[in-house]
Structures are given as structure tokens and as C-alpha cells.
Amino acid sequence: xxxxxxVISHPLIQHKLTLMRKAETSTxxxxxxxxxxxxxxxxxxxxxxxxxxxTIKTPLATMEAPVLAPDKKLVIVSILRAGQGIxxxxxxxMPSARVGHIGLYRDPKTLIAxxxxxxxxxxVDKRDMLVxxxxxxxxxxxxxxxxxxxxxxxxxxxxxxxxxxPEGIEYLHEQHPDVPIYTAAIDEKLDDRGYIVPxxxxxxxxxxxxx
Ligand code: URA
Numbered sequence: 444x445x446x447x448x449x450v451i452s453h454p455l456i457q458h459k460l461t462l463m464r465k466a467e468t469s470t471x472x473x474x475x476x477x478x479x480x481x482x483x484x485x486x487x488x489x490x491x492x493x494x495x496x497x498t499i500k501t502p503l504a505t506m507e508a509p510v511l512a513p514d515k516k517l518v519i520v521s522i523l524r525a526g527q528g529i530x531x532x533x534x535x536x537m538p539s540a541r542v543g544h545i546g547l548y549r550d551p552k553t554l555i556a557x558x559x560x561x562x563x564x565x566x567v568d569k570r571d572m573l574v575x576x577x578x579x580x581x582x583x584x585x586x587x588x589x590x591x592x593x594x595x596x597x598x599x600x601x602x603x604x605x606x607x608x609p610e611g612i613e614y615l616h617e618q619h620p621d622v623p624i625y626t627a628a629i630d631e632k633l634d635d636r637g638y639i640v641p642x643x644x645x646x647x648x649x650x651x652x653x654x
Pocket of ligand 1: 645
């Protein structure tokens with residue numbers, strides 16, 4: 444099975460992403476832009492949420508009005524730490540969504556992803572899962588996170604990022620061909636330190652002002 448990659452090329456997203464890329468953009472502005480873009484990404488990623496109708500009264504009439512089907516619940520899982528930036532924007536649009544966190548670091552000797560934090564809601568098996576991390580670079584931590592999260596048996600799983608490198612898309616696809624990827628842009632390549640080029644630098648550092 445080959446899941447699709449969706450590039451969400453809405454003009455507002457593209458404009459805001461360009462502002463985020465600029466080296467001179469401040470931490471405060473970077474944070475706000477990521478939140479705004481994440482809201483727009485969430486809008487696209489949730490396009491297929493099912494609706495039901497309920498009877499309501501407007502000031503003028505009674506009508507059958509669409510509401511989200513109550514059995515379709517979401518969990519957003521942030522890959523620490525930069526995932527927090529996307530999570531904030533998504534929660535603004537979907538305040539009732541549950542939240543999970545996964546923290547991984549790469550062992551410098553073995554280069555294997557090691558989990559240092561993991562917490563997801565207990566009823567994750569009844570929820571559609573959005574796994575969020577701004578940068579899909581080598582794809583190694585994304586793939587490791589998805590492997591771990593799949594073991595909790597979510598109803599469905601989508602991976603949402605801001606920027607992806609072709610290498611990261613290929614690796615995540617190879618490891619998890621069933622997982623659809625949503626991104627605002629696909630950049631040219633990775634450099635020899637694993638940074639996305641042209642990219643925007645270290646998303647976590649720019650988000651938290653730690654550079
Ligand atoms: N992580 C980042 O924050 N930036 C990159 O370019 C690659 C991985």
C-alpha cells in the first residue's frame with residue numbers, strides 16, 4: 444500500500460512559511476506564524492471528518508444542522524519538542540482533542556532512537572491520531588514515533604509536518620507505507636548534518652529561542 448503525500452499549498456500557508464524561513468524572523472513571530480499555519484494545516488487534515496445532523500432552532504426556524512459525529516474523536520500526538528508548536532495551533536481549532544506526547548533521542552553510539560517520554564490517552568484505540576512534528580528530515584524519529592504509536596492501536600494515523608525533505612518522505616513511506624503525510628512544502632534535500640535545505644534551521648531552537 445502506498446499512502447499519499449499531500450502538500451497543502453494554500454497561499455496563506457505559503458506566505459507565512461516564507462516569513463518563518465527568513466533568518467531574521469524573531470522567536471515571537473516564528474511562534475505566532477507556526478501557530479497560524481498549524482491552524483490552517485488542521486483545517487485541511489480534518490477535511491474527511493464525518494458529520495451527522497441534529498435538530499436545532501435558529502431564531503427563525505427549526506433545521507437539521509451538521510455537527511461532528513460524536514464517535515469520531517481525535518488525539519494529537521506531539522513529537523517533542525518542536526511538535527509543541529504545531530500542537531498549540533491545532534488545539535486552538537480543536538480544543539476538545541486529546542493530547543499525547545512522545546520524546547525520542549538518538550543514541551550517539553548506536554544511532555537508534557531511544558524513547559525518554561511517552562504518554563497518550565487511555566482510549567487511544569477509539570481515536571483518530573494526528574502525529575505532529577514541524578520537520579520531517581531524515582524520517583528516523585518520525586518512523587520510530589509512528590512504530591511506537593501504532594502499538595497503541597489508534598483508529599487511524601496521519602503524520603503532519605510543516606516542511607519535509609524528500610529523504611524523510613521516502614524513509615517514512617518505506618517504514619510505514621500506510622501512513623499519509625501532510626506537509627506545507629517539500630524542500631530540496633538534507634545537508635550532511637541532517638538539516639533540511641533551504642529549510643528554516645532548527646525548528647525547536649527557533650520556536651523556543653534556544654539557539
Ligand atoms: N530538525 C530541524 O529542526 N530542522 C531541520 O532542518 C532538520 C531537523
